[in-house]
Amino acid sequence: MSGVSGVSRASEVSGVRGLSGVGGVRSVVATVVPGVVRAELRRLVRWPALWVLGSVWLALNLTFGYVFPYLTYRTGSSVGPGAEASLGQMLPDQAPLAVVQGMPMFGGALVLVLGALAVGSGYGWGTWKTVFTIGPRRGAAIGGTLGALGVMLAALVVATFAVDVAASTAIGLAEDQALVAPGLTDTLSGLGGALLIAAMWMGGGVLLGAITRGPALAVGLGLVWSLVVENLLRGVAGLLGSLETVTNLLPGTVAGSVAGAVGALPVSDPNGTPGVNTVWDGSAATLLLVAYLVAFALATVGLVRRRDLTG
Amino acid sequence: MTDDIVVTNALTKRYGDRVAVDGVSLTVRRGEIYGFLGPNGAGKTTTLRMLLGLVRPTSGAASVLGARPGSPGVLRRVGSLIEGPGFYPYLSGRENLRVLASYRALDDVAVEAALTQVDLTDRAGDRYKSYSLGMRQRLGVAAALLGRPDLLILDEPTNGLDPAGMADMRDLIRALAAEGQTIMLSSHLLGEVEQVCDRVGVIADGRLLVEGTVAELRGTASLVLRVDPLARALPVAARVVGAANVSTVDSALHLATEPSRAPDLVRAMVDAGVDVHEVVARDRSLEDVFFAVTNAAASGEVAK
Numbered sequence: 001m002s003g004v005s006g007v008s009r010a011s012e013v014s015g016v017r018g019l020s021g022v023g024g025v026r027s028v029v030a031t032v033v034p035g036v037v038r039a040e041l042r043r044l045v046r047w048p049a050l051w052v053l054g055s056v057w058l059a060l061n062l063t064f065g066y067v068f069p070y071l072t073y074r075t076g077s078s079v080g081p082g083a084e085a086s087l088g089q090m091l092p093d094q095a096p097l098a099v100v101q102g103m104p105m106f107g108g109a110l111v112l113v114l115g116a117l118a119v120g121s122g123y124g125w126g127t128w129k130t131v132f133t134i135g136p137r138r139g140a141a142i143g144g145t146l147g148a149l150g151v152m153l154a155a156l157v158v159a160t161f162a163v164d165v166a167a168s169t170a171i172g173l174a175e176d177q178a179l180v181a182p183g184l185t186d187t188l189s190g191l192g193g194a195l196l197i198a199a200m201w202m203g204g205g206v207l208l209g210a211i212t213r214g215p216a217l218a219v220g221l222g223l224v225w226s227l228v229v230e231n232l233l234r235g236v237a238g239l240l241g242s243l244e245t246v247t248n249l250l251p252g253t254v255a256g257s258v259a260g261a262v263g264a265l266p267v268s269d270p271n272g273t274p275g276v277n278t279v280w281d282g283s284a285a286t287l288l289l290v291a292y293l294v295a296f297a298l299a300t301v302g303l304v305r306r307r308d309l310t311g
Numbered sequence: 312m313t314d315d316i317v318v319t320n321a322l323t324k325r326y327g328d329r330v331a332v333d334g335v336s337l338t339v340r341r342g343e344i345y346g347f348l349g350p351n352g353a354g355k356t357t358t359l360r361m362l363l364g365l366v367r368p369t370s371g372a373a374s375v376l377g378a379r380p381g382s383p384g385v386l387r388r389v390g391s392l393i394e395g396p397g398f399y400p401y402l403s404g405r406e407n408l409r410v411l412a413s414y415r416a417l418d419d420v421a422v423e424a425a426l427t428q429v430d431l432t433d434r435a436g437d438r439y440k441s442y443s444l445g446m447r448q449r450l451g452v453a454a455a456l457l458g459r460p461d462l463l464i465l466d467e468p469t470n471g472l473d474p475a476g477m478a479d480m481r482d483l484i485r486a487l488a489a490e491g492q493t494i495m496l497s498s499h500l501l502g503e504v505e506q507v508c509d510r511v512g513v514i515a516d517g518r519l520l521v522e523g524t525v526a527e528l529r530g531t532a533s534l535v536l537r538v539d540p541l542a543r544a545l546p547v548a549a550r551v552v553g554a555a556n557v558s559t560v561d562s563a564l565h566l567a568t569e570p571s572r573a574p575d576l577v578r579a580m581v582d583a584g585v586d587v588h589e590v591v592a593r594d595r596s597l598e599d600v601f602f603a604v605t606n607a608a609a610s611g612e613v614a615k
Contacts, residue, residue, distance in 0.1 A: 036414065039411075042406075043406075046402055046406065125399060126396070126398075127398060127399055128397075129393060129394075130398065130454065132363075132364070132365060133363045134457075135383050135386045135414050308365065309360070309366065
């Protein structure tokens with residue numbers, strides 16, 4: 001520690017950063033985005049797990065939304081009106097639906113993993129301990145994480161839309177189809193629905209990360225629930241009618257209803273997507289989904305605030 | 312403005328039936344280096360966690376910088392390193408500090424200053440996960456130094472450091488104290504505490520056994536005399552240094568007096584016909600104090 005001989009106090013050469021000295025975009029960001037969110041964004045954008053999971057989602061969305069359907073269409077596995085409908089789903093005006101249709105199940109599972117890792121890993125690394133002793137209230141710190149993850153989700157949804165528009169445009173050009181841009185209303189409802197579904201699943205992952213205070217168990221439990229347990233329960237509900245009331249309220253069912261409400265084809269349709277359903281209408285599904293999101297967020301904040309941090 | 316920076320009153324933490332911290336009342340004064348000394352599992356870290364609001368006390372009270380522990384206003388004035396550093400492994404040391412600085416609205420200059428203080432500037436751009444244990448510890452101290460805290464709480468700051476690194480850390484702590492920084496330092500390394508601390512609290516089994524300056528705890532030095540016959544030597548020693556300062560241990564005279572009294576004692580013994588076989592001057596170290604009070608506590612001599 002060579003600096004010891006001439007120890008200089010940090011404050012002698014630094015000061016609390018004022019907004020007035022920061023220019024341009026940084027100034028705007030600093031003004032509108034709370035410090036806790038900026039701090040979390042700063043570390044999240046450099047987190048390899050985020051880029052890996054985001055890339056996997058984009059690849060899955062592209063593969064199952066366009067590559068496989070187009071190969072099926074081109075190889076003649078689908079003929080007649082079904083083939084035309086299949087091609088119609090791959091054109092640019094349907095891109096918002098391509099974004100939302102994968103969210104209830106696979107997209108949701110991936111962002112749940114992201115949420116569980118974002119919070120659970122902090123316990124393993126000891127970073128929550130560091131953050132909670134640096135100044136912000138615990139509620140504000142975890143709120144910053146939720147806010148930053150929300151920003152990341154919004155970016156992911158927009159990136160997915162951009163990829164889907166590009167893929168559908170390429171298919172439209174290859175098949176000599178008229179290229180019609182998606183309507184504004186359709187785009188907003190599709191992307192909004194996708195963001196809401198993703199946020200709900202991520203909130204679930206964040207809560208699991210906080211409950212288990214580690215990434216591995218949170219991810220395992222979340223995946224088993226979203227991909228296995230809910231589907232098993234729905235299967236049992238088909239045999240045991242009284243269970244249907246419960247399964248209709250499960251997060252996956254509600255998320256699927258939001259996707260169905262904005263126009264994604266339900267799994268019961270020949271061209272439908274797993275996870276999409278029409279159990280609830282748009283308003284009810286949206287309300288339930290928001291309720292889940294708020295409940296997950298409040299439960300996380302409450303848990304983090306109340307519990308001793310001993311690890 | 313009070314000079315008591317940290318005050319605890321009967322601070323207690325229970326986990327079920329286990330009492331981790333048992334009625335600890337201590338005081339850390341402005342500008343001092345307070346050594347919180349105790350064996351592993353004594354309750355040091357739990358106490359420090361309560362002072363930072365990470366753990367809620369079961370009972371008792373604590374005040375840090377005049378306010379409730381863990382409140383944001385207090386935490387912004389406290390730098391801490393508790394039970395090892397906690398950083399994002401995929402970020403560099405510098406980026407880790409920048410993230411933490413964002414929470415306190417500090418600029419990059421503060422980050423560079425902290426890195427310089429712990430001599431980590433050269434490796435600050437490397438990922439944290441590539442750091443050695445000692446470098447991680449130094450980054451933890453750098454994080455604690457961000458933003459000129461009024462109080463530093465360092466839990467085992469020399470963990471993982473090699474001897475040179477430990478010496479550097481001691482120098483850093485002394486230098487910070489010389490600038491008026493108040494430091495609360497926990498350790499199980501007796502020599503470390505003895506070298507750098509002004510006052511010391513000794514904790515064992517969750518209880519604060521003794522608290523005072525290092526000099527107060529060490530008390531006066533002593534002389535050990537092996538003499539024959541012992542019975543004839545006792546009144547002679549009592550006459551020279553006072554009966555209250557005389558005791559016998561393992562057939563030797565233990566005299567609580569300065570070593571400079573040795574010539575007078577030997578002369579008196581010889582004049583009284585006592586043979587003096589050995590005279591040993593003994594400074595009471597903090598280690599002696601530590602084992603004396605912890606052993607006394609273990610045998611029930613220290614009242615709860």
